[in-house]
Amino acid sequence: xxxxxxxxxxxxxxxxxxxxxxxxxxxxxxxxxxxxxxxxxxxxxxxxxxxxxxxxxxxxxxxxxxxxxxxxxxxxxxxxxxxxxxxxxxxxxxxxxxxxxxxxxxxxxxxxxxxxxxxxxxxxxxxxxxxxxxxxxxxxxxxxxxxxxxxxxxxxxxxxxxxxxxxxxxxxxxxxxxxxxxxxxxxxxxxx
Numbered sequence: 001x002x003x004x005x006x007x008x009x010x011x012x013x014x015x016x017x018x019x020x021x022x023x024x025x026x027x028x029x030x031x032x033x034x035x036x037x038x039x040x041x042x043x044x045x046x047x048x049x050x051x052x053x054x055x056x057x058x059x060x061x062x063x064x065x066x067x068x069x070x071x072x073x074x075x076x077x078x079x080x081x082x083x084x085x086x087x088x089x090x091x092x093x094x095x096x097x098x099x100x101x102x103x104x105x106x107x108x109x110x111x112x113x114x115x116x117x118x119x120x121x122x123x124x125x126x127x128x129x130x131x132x133x134x135x136x137x138x139x140x141x142x143x144x145x146x147x148x149x150x151x152x153x154x155x156x157x158x159x160x161x162x163x164x165x166x167x168x169x170x171x172x173x174x175x176x177x178x179x180x181x182x183x184x185x186x187x188x189x190x191x192x
Contacts, residue, residue: 015155021169026111026140027086030161031095031118031132033103035078083160084108084132085142091116091134097123100130108134111167127187150174156192 053059082099086092093108100106106118116134123130150156154174162168176191 017157017171020157021159024142025159025167027142028111028159028167029084029086029093030109030166031082031084031099032107033080033100034105035103036075037078038075081164086139087141087144089137089139089141091136091139093118093132093134095130095132097125097128097130106132108132150177150190152177
């Protein structure tokens with residue numbers, strides 16, 4: 001025999017992140033870097049030749065760019081994109097070290113589209129964190145700190161610029177606490 005209650009079980013309401021997004025988005029920044037690099041131009045494998053194509057063929061540029069005459073050193077600009085957030089109104093920004101590592105130039109673009117050349121103040125390879133400084137004032141900030149220790153199952157929000165798509169917002173739940181990647185050093189992180 002099955003018994004059902006006549007009262008409906010109320011589904012728990014999903015969180016509304018709009019207030020958090022409007023509060024913190026102005027302090028989330030897009031970071032782009034440029035680094036001068038030199039590399040040996042690729043060569044076609046021995047015995048293969050660049051095909052004889054018509055002069056106006058779009059593939060001519062492809063073969064020249066990637067295989068050239070072979071064996072030449074080529075200088076090019078390597079670029080990187082990432083996100084960060086402003087932690088002080090006088091222009092300190094936190095980002096990932098892998099985004100700015102070995103960069104010749106770091107450009108930080110604010111939510112209001114202003115751009116600043118940033119100085120790398122410091123970085124830590126182990127935790128993959130870097131601190132930048134902008135020559136600016138009266139900037140919006142993200143307040144650092146926890147109201148309480150995060151717990152598995154809690155909602156979390158991320159605002160950033162993955163692959164250069166600025167001011168992207170995503171939500172998830174805390175899946176695990178104290179995870180680390182298989183490296184030499186243990187740096188715990190929160191998995192979502």
